[in-house]
Amino acid sequence: MAKELLINGEVITVNANDEIVEAVAIENGKITAVGTTKEILQLQDEETRVTDLAERTLMPGIIESHIHTTMYGANVLAVSCKDPEIRTLAALLQKLKQHASTIPAGQWVRAWGFNETSIEEGRFPTREELDLVTDQHPVMVIRACGHLSAVNSEGLAIGGITRNTQNPEGGEIGRRADGEPDGRLIETAHMELYQLAAHTRDEMREAHRVASAHFAEKGITSIHDATGYGLQNIEALREDAMSGVIAQRVYAMVGALNKPEEVVRHYMQLDICTGEGDEHFKYGPVKMFLDGSSSGPTVWTTAPYTSDSGNYGIHYLAQEELDALFIPAHEKGWQVTAHAQGDAAIDQLLNTIEKALQLHPREDARHRIEHAGLVREDQLQRMKALGVIPTPNPTFFSEYGDGYVTNYGDRAQRMYPLASYYRNGIPATITADCPVADFNPMRGIHSAMTRKAPSGQVIGEDEQIRLLQAIRGYTLHAANASFSEKETGSIEVGKFADLVILDRSILSAEVDEILGIKTDRTIIGGETVYLRSKEPVNV
Structure with a gap:
């Protein structure tokens, strides 16, 4: 010192x-x-x-405003489908088999970062193909978006999933023509099994140690953790931040990938709220999921997908259900946020925030929207009026941009509209949503400035921003999103x-x-x- x-x-x-x-x-x-x-x-x-x-x-220092620390660290210890050697399903299955040989029988064999559009066969591995990997382990291959997976028969058995299992609300169990599960799990069907496959406390600690070291290597000094496995995960983050296992300052969202409402209700009963903690760890906003993945694609839209005229995506909660969770949270002093990618999901969250502020006026609530992918102009104006902070993901263009054009048509041109946010005085952050996309801030800055897809096409030239704007999105705007702009985010005395x-x-x-x-x-x-x-x- x-x-x-x-x-x-x-x-x-x-x-x-x-x-x-x-x-x-x-x-x-x-x-x-x-x-x-x-x-x-x-x-x-x-x-x-x-x-x-x-x-x-x-x-x-870079402030990563939406990152899944535990998930990323655990992924590093698993098979990465982003390995350049994995371009076919055969190569993936071989890597899984090799990994299975290194861990005790019964432990999960996990792969992450899978993208069927990057695989020669253009599809997920089947249940039967994954069964050939090992008969001693459950196997889970998680799509890059984190909302879908493919599992083997042992994995389905652990989840109690059979041909007679009904689709969960907000999700789907993939099936063969004869009705048997084919191994694919979509949205809540995946989240439920993912929860059962949660890591042990020792595995979480090692995941946090690895993740923190990787984040430090890229200049990341603070993280807004977007949750993963629920209560155990949040408290593990707190313990590991306080003990120094995680070097970065942690602002932890309160929720979970599966059944986040249960986690929100639990913390609502405690004598804490947003901002509680110290310089190493603070509780952040309560967080829910309102729709799906931008690249899945499963986001909830008001107009059908360009690629599928009958598809409007999926949504998790009715307006009344969200109001019942978030309005009391706001009244108690919590910051609130939700994963809301499609414009229908954004409408729903803005409706709840507007009601909360009308019923219980509060200065500077700084409620957030995680991602806010398909934003309409009227929604942008509502965000400004309500003081809402979006956390867009321009890095997604560098990996998923071509699919956005296919699935959303002209709407893709104003996805994650950073230039519009900044022109209107909305302090949007910039984040990669790691492990969904590369967390390297240089990748994020480049993507915010260029909006280039893998094919090289520029998606929404009018929404490109300048270098210093991108740096501010990764620093002071991110600090502002966690009420820490007086302590971090800029170089000032x-x-x-x-x-x-x-x-x-x-x-x-x-x-x-x-x-x-x-x-x-x-x-x-x-x-x-x-x-x-x-x-x-x-x-």
């Missing part, structure tokens, strides 16, 4: 005037001065550490020294060069949590 001076740099402050300065002084975990190199060097004494940035960028040093100047880089920028050092509260170079950084 000694004094350190960082000089001769390109310091992106993200302050009100977007000032670029040369140097920063930090001491006892806080920023104590910002200015020119000459000014900052005047603070040097015998015990001061001086770091020459050599014209590299120093910027506020008195704030935590949560900083990232890049390996070069980002301001002078060409747009496509941003993808190659790396993190040299990540600092949280004045302490280095990641250092790429083993060379001395002092002068």
Whole structure:
């Protein structure tokens, strides 16, 4: 926690005037001065550490405003379908078989990041194909969106799923022509089995350790965790943040992938609400799911899909059910949010927020919408009027953009409309929704600026934003979404020294060069949590 001076740099402050300065002084975990190199060097004494940035960028630490920490860490310890070697189902099945040979019988064999459009066969593996992987383990292959999976017969048996099992509300069990389950589980059908396949506490701790290290490597200093396995998962995040297993500051949404309403009701009965905690861990908003995946596609829309005139997606709750959960939560002081991708789901959440604010007026509630994919102009104006903060995912274009055009037609041109948000003074964050997409902030910044799909087509040129706007979305706007803008999100005196040093100047880089920028050092509260170079950084 000694004094350190960082000089001769390109310091992106993200302050009100977007000032670029040369140097920063930090001491006892806080920023104590910002200015020119000459000014900052005047603070040097015998015990001061001086770091020459050599014209590299120093910027506020990245705040990932919607990330599934446990899920990502667990995925790293499983089979990644994003492995470039996995381009066929045969290659996937071989990787699963290899992984099964390394773990005790009875444990789940998991794969993540599956995308049928990237596989040569263009489909999910069947139940019978997964049965050939192992007869000693349940197997689950999770789609990249996290809303669908394919499982083997052992996995179906654990879930009690047979030909006589009815589809759960908000979900579907895939079936063969003869009515037998084919292994595919969609939305709540997947979420229910996913809950049964939850990790042990030791597995969660290891997942958190791995995830935190990977996040630090990309300059991430705070995370808004979007939940996974429910009560146990939320409290595991709290324990691991408090003990230092997770280095980042954690703002934990209160919910679950399966039956989130039960988790919300549990925490509503406790004497806590949004903001409770300390600098390491705070409880965030209560969170529900209102619809499905943008790439599935299963989002809930007011007009049918362009690719399927009879499909409007799926939705989980009636308006009255959402009101009954969120209006009391708002009254008690909770921030509220929900996964709402389609415009019908966004309508539903905005209706609830509007009622809550009318019944129980509250200044600066900062309710959120997670993702807010297919946004209409009238909804954007409602968000502004209600003070709602959306958390869009421009990174999705780089992986799923071509499918958006196919499924949503012209509506894709204004998906995740960052330029419109910022023109209207709506402080939208930028997030990758890891592990749905690559959490590297450089990928997210590039995608926000270019909106390029894998094919190279630009989707919604009018919604492209500038570099400093993208950096603000990843920093100060994200801090604002967790009521922490007075402590983090910009390089200003008195704030935590949560900083990232890049390996070069980002301001002078060409747009496509941003993808190659790396993190040299990540600092949280004045302490280095990641250092790429083993060379001395002092002068």
